Amino acid sequence: MAGPDVRIQPAGGLPGGGLGTDEDRVRAAIKAADQGAGVVILGDLGSAILTVRHVLERHGNGHVRLADAPIVEGAIAAAVTASADMPLDDVVRSAEDARGAGKL
Amino acid sequence: MAQASSEAIVVRLPAHVDLHARPAADFVRTAMGFGAEVQVSTGEREANAKSLLSVLALGAKGGTELRLSATGDDAVAAIESLSARVATLSD
Numbered sequence: 001m002a003g004p005d006v007r008i009q010p011a012g013g014l015p016g017g018g019l020g021t022d023e024d025r026v027r028a029a030i031k032a033a034d035q036g037a038g039v040v041i042l043g044d045l046g047s048a049i050l051t052v053r054h055v056l057e058r059h060g061n062g063h064v065r066l067a068d069a070p071i072v073e074g075a076i077a078a079a080v081t082a083s084a085d086m087p088l089d090d091v092v093r094s095a096e097d098a099r100g101a102g103k104l
Numbered sequence: 105m106a107q108a109s110s111e112a113i114v115v116r117l118p119a120h121v122d123l124h125a126r127p128a129a130d131f132v133r134t135a136m137g138f139g140a141e142v143q144v145s146t147g148e149r150e151a152n153a154k155s156l157l158s159v160l161a162l163g164a165k166g167g168t169e170l171r172l173s174a175t176g177d178d179a180v181a182a183i184e185s186l187s188a189r190v191a192t193l194s195d
Contacts, residue, residue, distance in 0.1 A: 101161065
């Protein structure tokens with residue numbers, strides 16, 4: 001939908017295969033997704049959000065942003081917006097607008 | 105200074121193309137290329153043409169008439185471009 005130019009990097013789970021969120025995986029995913037114009041992170045809840053916030057507190061800059069958005073709808077909306085070469089603020093906003101979007 | 109203008113047109117989705125995720129993404133990307141505010145309406149519902157989720161929620165089936173309306177400096181260009189895009193949408 002968003003084409004090959006938008007990089008989507010998964011970062012779920014622990015290295016041993018367990019449930020959870022691993023800081024190193026999050027950092028590696030941010031690095032892999034970054035093409036210079038910014039990175040938008042979407043998480044589900046719980047440790048995913050806590051871990052990302054922790055990573056961004058220590059390494060954050062305005063260039064990597066955690067969106068307050070549902071993960072599936074937010075990711076799709078953000079990816080399509082990014083594929084239109086829109087600015088980072090617009091990409092984040094499109095993900096966050098997904099909070100109020102009905103499916104029906 | 106350019107005057108903000110308004111423009112509207114009615115177009116029809118190709119008969120075999122429902123406005124599902126992929127064609128909707130193509131439609132929304134086209135709308136995002138313009139500064140104008142663009143709305144798309146099926147008659148029953150209206151959506152922001154730059155919001156994928158809003159456009160998907162229209163649930164527009166192939167052959168549906170869509171009313172496109174735009175307001176802004178590049179409204180005319182936005183409507184021309186979007187109506188052409190709708191005509192060439194594919195699955």
